[in-house]
Amino acid sequence: MPTKNYALTLKNMVTLTQTKLHVLAEVVGYDISYISKWSSGIKLPSSRCIEQVNEAMSLYFAKSIILHHKQENFCDTFNITAPIHDGKELNIEIQRLLCAAYQASIKGNQLHKPKEKDSLFSKIVIGKLNATMFLSKLLQEELSQVNDTGDLLVFGEFCTLADMGLWNYFDSVQLNASRITIRVGLDVDKLDKKVKYMQHLYWTLNAYLDYDFMFYDSQKLEHTNLIILKDRFVVQYSLNADDTITMCSCISDKDLVQTIYDEFILSFVHQPCLITPMKSLGMNEMGFRTGFYATNHFSFFLTNGIEFLLPRKVFDSIINSIDESTQSQDLVMQVERLRVTWEELLDRVDVDFIIPTTSIIRYIETGYIYLTDIEYNLTLDERKEHYTSILNAMKSNHNITMGIINSSVKATDYQGYNLSFYSNHSSCFFKKNKQYIHNDAYSFYVITNKRLLDIIQKGFDYLKKLPMYHTYSADEITKTYEMYQSLITRMLTLREKQ
Structure with a gap:
């Protein structure tokens, strides 16, 4: 037979x-x-x-x-x-x-198999301009064709690739995938030397909310010079001394791509992740946030509304908005724990808030906040009460500082700031604005490396030295609000009637 x-x-x-x-x-x-x-x-x-x-x-x-x-x-x-x-x-x-x-x-x-077809190399491109245009077009076309989940392995170092302009290639991708993971190396020493690399890191994560980036120690990754999109292609590239691509070759044979992916994914999974995406941080007894708030010094860069110093009435409204189910009961418990935590911390902790002006305006207009894992829009009256609650907290605890940073031209590149930063100076995480996630990408990034945490914290502290930054006292906030109160109220009333 x-x-x-x-x-x-x-x-x-x-x-x-x-x-x-x-x-x-x-x-x-x-x-x-x-x-x-x-x-x-x-x-x-x-x-x-x-x-x-x-x-x-x-x-x-x-x-x-x-x-x-x-x-x-x-x-x-x-x-x-x-x-x-x-x-x-x-x-x-x-x-x-x-x-x-x-x-x-x-x-x-x-x-x-057709004998005339060369299944090993689909294309070899030589020359800076040709290689750059080819790689840009390849990433845009192939990423757009992923319909389920995708895994992109980028062998190289994030800062070097940023200088090369690689991350700009993602701007024109019409993403259809439910989730795309991008794994790439990061040189912590290089990130520490220049503020611009910290800015590159933030703006890349902020611009591409529909992707989940995973960062690893670049020492084991930066000399391989491969870019692999699972089930789609393998690109090998060469770099000049000025960090420009001079040649690249592309393999598209499916079996060979799978074999190469299976071999090289091990370079990532066999080492710890420096920054890892997470779907939820949780507020239960074993959750990340419970340990996060067990300290006395916090720094917050808020872009998704102002979810701190909320009045009790707003917490009640958020809880009442949660549907009844087993999973929803967990959310209720998370909100309750967060309320109790902040009520206990309010009078004794040091808290530095930095809020971009664009984010403040957006919050005033919409009342949108992203509290723990819940999206909620405060009513006009609730926003007014929130303002009073913030002022009372600042008057009661002079260690609460409110810093405002005027948005730069860069901030308009992708609907403003959409990535918040939360730090207790021992652990920290980023949180995406869920309104601008269009697929199943995760909402959080947790920084797991202590030195990297310190570098990122230093990057946000650097904002306070910029001329566009200003710290407002409770009295200054009151005067500013009184100056524009009538205009703000009339505009918001019109918006709510629409």
């Missing part, structure tokens, strides 16, 4: 044992999308990992067949006449079938 191909053999094994694909994905340690492609014949496992994959699957299939007493069904399905006495023999036989089927599929693919 001719040897069956790999897809049919695997499909028959799955049918015989009634194995769910998500279960088989857990057995082999691959995403379910891979298992689906293997069983449908769209793809084959890479030759580098086929032995481990077949061993794991054969062991699982053998145990299932023995458990459900389907040895005879197995022999009938695969036309095996010799008796099988135990699970060990069955395991060996299944491995033999899978390996033979894999080899048959490999030979079949080679026979049907």
